[in-house]
Amino acid sequence: MTVRLDFGAVLVDWPLLARGAGLTLGLTAVAAVLGVALGVACARARTHGPAPLRAAVATYVEAIRNTPFIVQLFFVFFGLPSLGVRLEPAAASVIAMVLNLGAYAAEIVRAGLEGTPRGQVEAARSLALSEAQVFLRVVLPPALGRVWPALASQVVIVMLGSAVCGQIATQELSYYANLIQSRNFRAFEATLVATAMYLALAVAVRQALAWVGPRWLFGRAPGARR
């Protein structure tokens, strides 16, 4: 028995694959920014907030971390309309990705915040900085720096997880791979090409985050912005 593979039939549709990869990157970029912001807010709430808020954040984090992403996505996309919230597939995907990343980022950032030496906070307070300034300019940047590799890995995991978003007709990479194979019946080849593209995207996103983090988020002296 011979297996004949025909990648040409798939690669001829490269504009579709490129468009899909573009949306995958776009979804990931939005989810990364909002998700990490949500994670920072949750980490702050969990270390400094009032007791009810802490409990609420802890519940959110545990609920997300102990359920599959696909179920969260289906809940947002199919479940919320019965509450009157009707969402486009791409919007539902971003919301699910942000909620998912936020919960994991909260735990990661919290670990970073807990590594802050007490003396730094005290020194900042003695300079009469407000609590917000102490947190945003003194505590947060080095904390992000400490956990940046873990955060970057989590962003990559969320990007890979976003392949599921094709199931609710979000037109990202896996969606187009599926579309291509439904036209030419080259299911294995289409999936293999898309998988290779995901691998390349994962490497690229990791590199990009390793570049962005030190330059924009925690590289300079706190407060020394252009």
Add this chain to the structure above:
Amino acid sequence: MVDFTLWDILRNLLLAMRWTAALSAAAFVGGGLVGLALLLARVAGGRATRAAVSAYVQVFQGTPLLMQLFLAYFGLALLGVDVPAWLAAGAALTLYTSAYLAEIWRGCLEAVPRGQWEAADSLALSFSEKLRHVVGPQALRIGVPPTVGFLVQVIKGTALASVIGFIELTKAGTMITNATFRPFTVYACVALMYFVLCWPVSLASRRLERSLRRGR
């Protein structure tokens, strides 16, 4: 028109939950065995073997599990094997699990202080003796909490098997939604059941980690 009570929904989901549990167990055990083989190949093998294992791990960690499932499903069919969904899902999840466990366990072996290897060297133990009697047991202790923690990822990963048509918790949820038109209730119940499966495992992993830290 049949009316579905909440109990009807829950009962059917509970029945489907058995398949989620079974697939998780199969993938975890199978993945553990393959992962152990990979780990040994990486520790004991030559440079080419090490590079191959490392590439294997990176490919599985750098691509979506959903795509891996599709590849197993379409790939096995391409070889002329008539694949049922459970077989493709089991195979893909086993390979996925093995890559992660091999990597986790490698980290545990490396966490054992170098001096332990050297002390074992000075006792003229062979490589397998060092691994079995000196380094292995210590690595095992470090390895239990993250391994248990990874089980949560495996359980959640089985939800993707629904996409290739394996009827487990998520697929059952979709089917029940199509019959009842109550997606909010059904998916909330599905999420709750995953939570019931995963949360005790998460807690156990965290407790093990704490007791390990205290034991030092």
